[in-house]
Amino acid sequence: MYYIEGVVEELGRRERKKQQTRRALIETAARLFEERGYDATGVADIAEAADVTKRTFFLHFATKEDVLLSDGPARIDLALRLIDERAPEAPLREVLAAAVQAMITDTASADLPNGMAAMRARLMVDSPAVQARILRTVFTGQARIAEALRAAYPEALDRTTAASVVGAVVGAVCAAAMACLQDDETPETTSAAMHRAAEIALRTLDLA
Amino acid sequence: MYYIEGVVEELGRRERKKQQTRRALIETAARLFEERGYDATGVADIAEAADVTKRTFFLHFATKEDVLLSDGPARIDLALRLIDERAPEAPLREVLAAAVQAMITDTASADLPNGMAAMRARLMVDSPAVQARILRTVFTGQARIAEALRAAYPEALDRTTAASVVGAVVGAVCAAAMACLQDDETPETTSAAMHRAAEIALRTLDLA
DNA sequence: CTATCTGAATGCACTCGGTATATCAATACA
């Protein structure tokens, strides 16, 4: 508690203000996307509604899509931390399974109450730009996970094998998620399908 | 021969001119990307060098990235045709394996002599926009393949299972390819790695 | 052979995402 306070309170007024405008931008963007749709909402509109300039928006987010993916990196970090903790003592399959399941669960639990995931899901289905951006984020994330696993199990995995295995699991999960989204499945069904997809793809490791 | 001539010659002067400007745009774009780099080459530059207007460029390609992916749909169609021919008589694993291998081989054989694949590969590594676009193309393509397989093997595959399996295979192949590209591997090594990745991911079907 | 119609290409103005630069003003810090 002492420690956490130390870290959290370390932020001066300046940094707090910054986080404040950042949050304002995220929430305003979410609201406007909801109200008017993604394409019909310009960056200028978001900035205007959040009472900052367009330039300020781009000071916080590199692209319009990024305002939707502000928590993407955290999810990858979660997986990397988990790998770092349990590998290489635990078996490869178990570590990879735990990492992927943690990411799926985190997506479901952190996003759903926020309402963010539902919108993101909708946008992913019908906004090509958002879909492309998410895929790229996932793809680079999976590369980092593959590299972490290869480093942890150097005798079992070379670079392309590691990439293949992680690619298979992530690819399966993403495809399953997308199939559910297009079918307008409930979040619970979708989440279950993602876990099942991960299990299916993890079979690749059961006969090495 | 008679038949082929009939089909090929069916194109009047008008359609030929159209294809001609289309090809000119593709080749000019490739040349300029090679010379100046992707980001430093504007659509206006390509159009200018191909002696048409910017507006005409967008009459042939929806986006700047699309001029690089003009043959993408054909590759998916190849897989779909193959599935249509062999399913549902042949076993699922065999059909999927054949389809994926055909796509990999087609990529290697049709692109490499053209020199197109090498550049596309380079761009995929260091141009986020191109990478995102390719991923989206692949992703929608894999959805079509999954749907075709589900339709052909309705008793073995529901929608999300089909998506998971195809997603696993395609994800593995893409990840392996990307890993090789980032390592500057030879086309042969890359192609081999993709085939190996497909084999690994196809294990998911060996224990149903 | 001529009249007509179709559609590929044009020209131009416009929107919007994203950037460059110079500047202001609040905050951290000595």
Place this chain on the structure above:
DNA sequence: TGTATTGATATACCGAGTGCATTCAGATAG
């Protein structure tokens, strides 16, 4: 208190992509 940071601003700008009216070559009918 004075100075250096730095988050935010204002303004002008670039390039991708679109809307729309127009032109002109080439297909088609009479």
